[in-house]
Amino acid sequence: MRHGKWPLIVTFLVPPVLLYVFFVVSPYLQAFQISTTDWLGYSADANPVGLANFKALWRDDYVWNALKNNGILLALVPVLTIVLGLFFATMLAMGGRKGRAGVTGVRGGALYRTVYFFPQVLSVVIIALLWKEVYHPNKGLLTSALHGLGLPSPTWLGDPATAFWCVLAVMVWSNVGFYVVLFGAAMSAVPKEIYEAVLLDGASRFTTLRRVTLPLLWDTVQVAWVYLAIFALDGFILVQLMTNGGPNFSTDVIGVRMYDTAFGSETKFGYASAIGVVMFFLTLSVAVLSLRIGRRERIEYS
Amino acid sequence: MNRRDILRRSAAAGLLATPAAGLLTGCATGGGDKGDAETYKGTKSAENPLGVKEDAPLEVVIFGGGFGEEYAKAHEAMYTGKYPKAKIKHSATQEISKTLQPRFVDGTPPDVVNNSGAGQIDFNGLVSQNALADLGELLDAPSLDVPGKTVRETLLPGAVEIGSYDGRFLVMNYTYTAYGIWYSNKLLTDRGWAYAKTWDDHIALCKQIKAAGIAPWTYAGLHPRYMSWPLISTAIKLGGPSVATAIDNLEPNAWKSDSMRTAADAWHQIVKDKYILDGSSGLDHKQSQTAWCQGKAAFISCGSWLESEQKDVTPAGFNMTIAPTPSLGSGDKLPFEAIRGTAGEPFMVPAKARNLAGGLEYFRTMLSKKGAQDFTKKVASLTVVAGASEGVDLPYGLNTVVRALDASGANGFNWVYNNYYRKLERNLVDAACGEFFSGRIGPAEFLDQCQKGADSIAQDSSIKKYKRAA
Numbered sequence: 003m004r005h006g007k008w009p010l011i012v013t014f015l016v017p018p019v020l021l022y023v024f025f026v027v028s029p030y031l032q033a034f035q036i037s038t039t040d041w042l043g044y045s046a047d048a049n050p051v052g053l054a055n056f057k058a059l060w061r062d063d064y065v066w067n068a069l070k071n072n073g074i075l076l077a078l079v080p081v082l083t084i085v086l087g088l089f090f091a092t093m094l095a096m097g098g099r100k101g102r103a104g105v106t107g108v109r110g111g112a113l114y115r116t117v118y119f120f121p122q123v124l125s126v127v128i129i130a131l132l133w134k135e136v137y138h139p140n141k142g143l144l145t146s147a148l149h150g151l152g153l154p155s156p157t158w159l160g161d162p163a164t165a166f167w168c169v170l171a172v173m174v175w176s177n178v179g180f181y182v183v184l185f186g187a188a189m190s191a192v193p194k195e196i197y198e199a200v201l202l203d204g205a206s207r208f209t210t211l212r213r214v215t216l217p218l219l220w221d222t223v224q225v226a227w228v229y230l231a232i233f234a235l236d237g238f239i240l241v242q243l244m245t246n247g248g249p250n251f252s253t254d255v256i257g258v259r260m261y262d263t264a265f266g267s268e269t270k271f272g273y274a275s276a277i278g279v280v281m282f283f284l285t286l287s288v289a290v291l292s293l294r295i296g297r298r299e300r301i302e303y304s
Numbered sequence: 305m306n307r308r309d310i311l312r313r314s315a316a317a318g319l320l321a322t323p324a325a326g327l328l329t330g331c332a333t334g335g336g337d338k339g340d341a342e343t344y345k346g347t348k349s350a351e352n353p354l355g356v357k358e359d360a361p362l363e364v365v366i367f368g369g370g371f372g373e374e375y376a377k378a379h380e381a382m383y384t385g386k387y388p389k390a391k392i393k394h395s396a397t398q399e400i401s402k403t404l405q406p407r408f409v410d411g412t413p414p415d416v417v418n419n420s421g422a423g424q425i426d427f428n429g430l431v432s433q434n435a436l437a438d439l440g441e442l443l444d445a446p447s448l449d450v451p452g453k454t455v456r457e458t459l460l461p462g463a464v465e466i467g468s469y470d471g472r473f474l475v476m477n478y479t480y481t482a483y484g485i486w487y488s489n490k491l492l493t494d495r496g497w498a499y500a501k502t503w504d505d506h507i508a509l510c511k512q513i514k515a516a517g518i519a520p521w522t523y524a525g526l527h528p529r530y531m532s533w534p535l536i537s538t539a540i541k542l543g544g545p546s547v548a549t550a551i552d553n554l555e556p557n558a559w560k561s562d563s564m565r566t567a568a569d570a571w572h573q574i575v576k577d578k579y580i581l582d583g584s585s586g587l588d589h590k591q592s593q594t595a596w597c598q599g600k601a602a603f604i605s606c607g608s609w610l611e612s613e614q615k616d617v618t619p620a621g622f623n624m625t626i627a628p629t630p631s632l633g634s635g636d637k638l639p640f641e642a643i644r645g646t647a648g649e650p651f652m653v654p655a656k657a658r659n660l661a662g663g664l665e666y667f668r669t670m671l672s673k674k675g676a677q678d679f680t681k682k683v684a685s686l687t688v689v690a691g692a693s694e695g696v697d698l699p700y701g702l703n704t705v706v707r708a709l710d711a712s713g714a715n716g717f718n719w720v721y722n723n724y725y726r727k728l729e730r731n732l733v734d735a736a737c738g739e740f741f742s743g744r745i746g747p748a749e750f751l752d753q754c755q756k757g758a759d760s761i762a763q764d765s766s767i768k769k770y771k772r773a774a
Contacts, residue, residue, distance in 0.1 A: 250738050268727050
């Protein structure tokens with residue numbers, strides 16, 4: 003075994019590591035270096051300016067506004083998505099109560115599972131354009147439905163009071179399907195006897211979810227939490243395509259700010275890199291924090 | 305070896321690899337200057353005033369937007385007609401900045417770039433980094449097919465000024481665009497309405513239109529800067545071109561001048577009286593223009609590209625017509641006919657283009673009467689070449705643009721702050737317009753917000769500032 007180990011490592015591990023270093027690690031390091039310059043992106047000249055970009059960031063109201071929006075997304079998107087995902091997955095796995103002693107899903111579970119997964123199959127761009135039409139203030143699905151009921155409707159993406167929540171709803175909508183499947187798979191690994199025992203003890207569905215399912219699924223939920231937190235700190239594609247941060251910066255997120263600073267209304271690549279560096283550390287800390295806070299004893303079925 | 309060990313060891317491997325990656329840093333900003341190695345130069349002669357090397361390849365990148373790319377292929381064919389040995393590399397993209405940014409840094413940019421569209425590269429950034437070639441030589445070269453005239457002498461007034469930064473002509477804006485208020489001539493004639501020449505009459509007309517069950521106005525709520533154009537035009541017609549110069553030069557309180565105040569107060573009327581189509585604030589430019597084409601609204605603010613942009617959805621006999629903004633009163637410094645006309649659709653030759661002379665010669669081909677006429681025929685847009693639309697059969701809307709520009713004549717006006725400081729119009733004034741035209745803020749707050757945006761640009765030492773004379 004000894005003599006066979008190194009060729010294996012060299013063949014299978016070194017090429018991916020090199021690719022990773024070249025395409026992922028090195029751009030990160032470059033971003034750190036660029037963030038300390040005043041590079042404007044269209045010449046090779048860049049003067050080192052130390053931490054001036056970060057000082058400017060600290061006083062940039064637009065960046066703070068974008069960070070605030072990311073903060074709200076971070077607080078709401080993971081919670082809403084996970085709660086909805088758990089609810090749907092539970093209903094699909096054990097929502098039915100027809101046969102008293104058996105644990106079954108609601109009728110038509112297979113169909114629901116497919117339908118929930120639809121958004122995951124669509125590309126984010128399609129989702130954004132689809133919802134832009136749903137939110138069309140004159141002939142969109144939502145507006146027409148409200149008008150059909152004789153209710154007034156807001157202008158959705160055109161009003162700073164509603165635009166942000168419209169985008170947030172799309173974020174949750176587009177993610178829930180995946181987590182229904184993820185939680186569903188995790189639930190199917192839980193031995194049925196546990197549920198049967200709980201049922202015999204007369205626990206309600208909600209108690210079952212809270213006291214039995216959730217603790218058993220904790221690892222999966224935690225992974226979901228980290229993914230969704232990272233997603234909430236990004237949100238770039240959806241926002242850029244649906245509102246581009248408007249109206250009046252009400253849906254701005256940090257990713258859009260970075261893109262706009264480099265490729266949009268300005269060419270400040272140094273400053274944009276500084277925003278990127280801040281984003282990097284924020285995402286890293288959020289991921290580490292949510293792993294630390296959520297740490298619990300692992301449960302092994304035996 | 306369990307899973308944890310593998311993870312630990314690969315992490316160590318990653319750390320070892322880091323110094324190697326460190327060597328790579330600086331690539332993005334450290335490369336470049338390959339373009340200096342050799343540039344193609346030919347010998348200058350009367351036939352070849354720009355010194356084109358006849359077999360040098362030429363690379364042209366076109367913005368694949370509303371005008372398409374066929375017109376450019378025709379220009380390229382004209383170029384190779386004169387230089388049959390030259391190979392032309394043609395490409396079209398909608399993402400100019402993302403596609404070309406690495407090549408500018410690398411020092412190997414294309415020879416001709418049509419820097420336009422939403423992915424346009426901010427000109428302030430390009431100019432302040434000396435990334436653009438001086439096109440002055442082109443202006444003094446003889447025109448290709450107008451005998452006895454230099455290229456400069458064949459251009460419409462204002463075409464050179466708009467592309468000049470600190471007196472150097474760096475950007476060749478090819479089309480000639482008028483900005484005004486558009487209506488369907490059919491709608492107005494059918495109903496017996498006439499376009500109002502004064503603001504009070506305009507408001508009275510709006511009242512009539514609304515009573516007839518049509519919304520007087522709509523606008524691109526997701527790009528509300530479109531509405532800043534008629535508002536600023538109204539102010540310039542009231543106070544004269546100095547209103548625009550002050551804004552362009554970022555003078556203190558330029559946005560809060562008396563003329564701007566009066567104009568903002570006037571335009572607030574259409575918001576207060578609810579003369580704007582419900583839901584407009586949630587529409588993008590295509591959606592609002594389509595609602596207008598469907599007759600749901602009577603007026604919309606746009607530039608003269610509107611007709612070709614709406615070609616697919618405009619009903620037959622719609623007869624779209626451009627008109628200047630109404631006058632505020634007899635005190636206006638400019639007559640009603642004065643309209644904003646300016647050169648648009650920017651083309652540039654990068655300073656590090658290998659075939660710089662070829663790029664200039666390509667522009668000379670575009671600016672020849674033949675090249676300009678072909679463009680107008682193909683894409684139904686005017687060019688900066690004087691008289692090039694003569695004898696070309698123009699569509700209805702473009703004909704009204706020609707007439708409006710003729711009537712405006714020497715009273716025509718323009719502003720350029722959007723070229724100097726892209727962010728100011730695209731982000732800051734845009735956001736203020738959104739708040740103002742949806743009725744969330746009043747005229748005073750609107751001008752305050754615009755002024756705050758202009759001040760933030762003025763105070764930002766990392767942005768190069770430009771001044772223009774009155």
